[in-house]
Amino acid sequence: MKLIIQKLPVFLLIAGLAGLTGCNKSAESPTTGGNNTPTPAAKQLTIAFLPKSKGNAYFVSCAKGAQKAADELGDKLIIDGPTDPDPARQNEIVENWITLGVDVIAASCENKEGISTALRKAEAKGIKVVTYDADALPDARSFFMNQATSQGIGYALMDEAARLCESNGEFAVITGSLTAGNQVAWRQFVEERRAAAYPNMKCDAVEACDDLKDKAQSETTALLSTYPNVKLILSTTSLGVPGAAEAIKQAGKTGVVKNIGLGLPNENKRYVHDGVTQGVILWKTADLGYLTVYAADALAKGTLKSGDKTFKAGSLGTFDIQGDNIMLGKPFTFNKDNIDQFDF
């Protein structure tokens, strides 16, 4: 007896470890989590929605669209993600969802190789996987919601620039970096569109701002004095637009030199209303979330299959499918008429 009392903590520890690793009960149908909920609505799907980081306004508005779609479809939506972009945490969340037994996982991937191992594991357990915003490796998911192609972005930027300059005049480009793959691709399509459709427009210079707002501002200030004929600044990075706007405003050239680029509405609202920035181009993030959940639902129900050419997502209508990418469509221009309707 004395021995038992003396060794009590050790016994308890062993019992604890046994409890941790041992099974209290066998898994209750691990692949159909929807059935574990008390409500016996057999058809209700559980869709798990993973953003890169939960607090980011971009993903908050994605999640709003996702929730709207889930409400329309009568699906249960779980939204969870790391507080900061953290690939290891994303894996843990996905692995928890696997044991939780969700029906579909929709992920925006911080690191495609890292998360793909977890997503493949989910697929092996019969959970459907789609990705949105940032893809995983193609063998780790069924469909990717492609929010915009490089061509779509490049062309949209150039078209908007030409519209503001009436297809005539000089402009300059602020880019995030001269070497980053997406930046290079976007600049190539801007140039392709210019050469093909707007031969009277001329690009004077391309400057890199290293994805820093301050640097975008100083580069723009330098551009404005080096090239006095520049009628428009086009930024291929979201940090370029507010930086360039500040430079144009401080140079007293508001409205004389136009300012556009890729960007988030919230960062640019003030400059758009002041007339410094004419528009920012991106996609409607809520639509991206909405489409993602509709596709997740259809995939689980078997109505969306590989090889399909189009996909109908509720009130948003029909989307094209290219291979295993569901295309969100053309980018959207946020300007002073509509920018207040968006909060991200």
Add this chain to the structure above:
Amino acid sequence: MGASNKPSIKSVLLRHETILFAVLAVEWIFFDAIGHNFGTYDTSCDILRHSCEIGLLALAMTPIILTGGIDLSVGSLLGLCAILFGKFWRDAGMTIPVAAVCTVGVGALAGGLNASLISWLRLPPLIVTLGTYSLFRGLAEAITHGVDTFTDFPASFLFLGQNRWLGIPAQALVFFAAVIFFWLLVHRTTFGRSFRAIGFSPEGARYAGIPVGRRVAMVYVLAGIVSAIAAIIYTARLGQAKADAGTGYELFAITAVVLGGTSIFGGVGSIHGTLLGVAAIAVLHSGIAHALLPGEMAGMLTGVLLILALAGSILPKTISGLRARKAAFKIPKQTA
């Protein structure tokens, strides 16, 4: 130890480890009741898988804190070792076992750097490891320029982090081996007793003939080696090595150790306490996910848990101390 002192049932029940075990059991029952598929074997395995790296770091942290020290660099060292492991394998063309051995060697060297600065130059551990915390992470970022990641490891290696062997996660075997090693080291050898002695009073330990410098150096080198092993397991679990691996893990490890009843001032603590601390935190994190509660609650509840568990084990002593003092004051009154 053991046979000579005979603890009463009450003292065993009030022991920190017992209280923490009760907390863990309550957690388990609670999440099993409100969570979906929580008490399953798969979930248990995932909890174990997710806690191996932090568990390893916490094991190595326990003797360090016992000696009254601290090692803030373990998370950064995990990151450095992870990318060096990737470099050895991909760029230097080593096989996985050779790369793993070299990585552990680097871990030992890095731990040796901490050890020399702390035990021979007599610099405070907090300052030394705060420096190496930035140094190791900075090196990892410099080597990869912050963007290079290592992936496409062979499946036989990923097995270590992602598959089960004899029904338990493969990395758990490494973890259990480490548990046994550290438990024997701390509780069944003279090393363990010397760690406590150093924690209580380094000068006293020195006068008692304990080679304080060497003992202290040993625990930091061990922490370096364990960080490297954790890095390899981390890489196998995620299938990728990146410079940000293990960010913030040092604080999780320290939290687990302190939650497990090891005094941050040194001298008092146990490996089984640390294990319970790791388990309490891991179960909390997993339970919150399975109960579909927001993940932020995990951090909050870890804090509450830490305060409750420490209060739970200290309060009875404080109360009995107060009673004893009260009684001591009463005696003169009665005699007067």
